[in-house]
Amino acid sequence: MVEKHKAGSVVRACSKRRNFSPSPRETAMRKKFNINTVLGLFSLVLALVFNHYTLYVLFDGYSYPLLQNSMLILAVVDLILVYTGVAFIINRKNKSYLAKYTKIVAVNVAVMLVMITIIELVFGNWINPNNLNQLNIIRDTQVHYSLDGLYSFESDVVVYTRDRWGLRGEYPDVDCIDILTVGGSTTDQRYIPDSLTWQNILHNEFEANGKEVWVVNAGIDGQSTRGHIKNFDWWFPGIPNLSVKYYLFYVGVNDYYKGAGHVDDELLAAPVQSELENIAGVIASRSALYYLNRVVNGIILARVYGLAHNTAHHAYREFSTENWIDQPLASNYEAIMKNRLDAYEQRLNVLCERVASVGSIPIFVTQSSGRVYDFVDGQLLAAPDISQYEGHRTNGVDYYYMSRLLNGATQKVCQENGGIFINLDAELDFNIHDDFYDRCHNSPSGTDRIGKYLYTKLEYLF
DSSP: HHHHHOOOHHHHHHHHHOOOOOHHHHHHHHOOOOOHHHHHHHHHHHHHHHHHHHHHHHOOGGHHHHHHOOHHHHHHHHHHHHHHHHHHHHHHTTTTHHHOOOOOOOOHHHHHHHHHHHHHHHSSSSOOOOOGGGOOOOOEEEEEEOOOOOOOOOOOOEEEEEOSSSSSSSSOOOOGSEEEEESHHHHHHHSSSGGGSHHHOOOOOHHHHTOOEEEOOOOTTOOOOOHHHHHHIIIIISSOOOOOSSSEEEEEEEHHTTOTHHHHHHHHHHHOOOOOHHHHHHHHHOHHHHHHHHHHHHHHHHHHHHOOTTTTTOOOOOOOOTTTTOOSSSSHHHHHHHHHHHHHHHHHHHHHHHHHHHTOEEEEOOOOOOTEEEEEETTTEEEOOOOEEEEEEHHHHHHHHHHHHHHHHHHHHHTTTTTTEHHOOOOOOOTTSSSSSSSSOBOOHHHHHHHHHHHHHHGGGG
């Protein structure tokens, strides 16, 4: 009987375990925990954190090259995360949705890889490498740009011409070019007629004094010294019989905003590259999507810093110095700019090496952001606009002092390499109301002033 009782107890105990049911509290907890809801909310949180605007606010994004070159990628990732979050929350009661979504992602990734391959083969430079596309070079084209009241001119339309080599200006042949000017938008001068660029004014000054000196424009909108170096790798060697006496670099404004440690720095300046760096360089030079990402990032940054060069941005705006200030926001500029200046000097040295390798002489000319600062009765006054620079709040007064350091670095490297240094920014007096149509781009009266000034500095060479 004792044994039967024990056996019965075991049977009853097992029966109780088999019929065990969770408590009401445990049931409620299980209902509250929904994997789809958790995944949806997690995706939305990630979207709020990993996007261009949040990262900029938290980390001063424009000072970090990795973030500068990932804005388009971050935008795409953010859209995917938002879609994922919303989709999982809407389908939170669908227990099979996770498996379904995983399948959807797998199929879309496969389709995306096929599409990327097709895009790269059609629009990239893999089959027939054409590195000129990577430099934003317009070739064999005549464009009519509408001024839309940008500045006072006899016509509302200007003619902008590039020849088959991507050069702007007249010259008998490429082996006759005396001075080839290299720079960004202030060298390119997209909204200045062909006949009124400062290069053409400089040529006319030589001609008026009985000298035939051909000054040709190789400026590219948005280029900094990084792009100038690539010109010597991808562009100039492809121009048959190109023989230039002097390369004139009109530099400063664009490089002021370029962060140190940019991906191009090592690829351009390092004497020895690793296999991984070589692979990265090939991808960067031939990928259509990388090129698109770079262009979009450049447009965004140009608009942020007020350097954008497009019809919508370049519209007439009233200009006044009434609210200009005389007090800076920052100090210890050498420490703030040290990394950027070191990288800038490195790039200038590479440029000097490239020029020397083709048997030419470099000329470096500093640029003026005339509508950012000015001296009135000997006192420095500047725009009060506040921006972030390496994590520091700065205004126009700070910009003036920091741009002096950049110009000093230009002079130092130029003289060390036997080049010709022209400090236009310090020596040339502009009428900031008439000679500019924005903070750094010149009107025809400004380009006329630049061309005639440069003639006084260069006439002894010919």
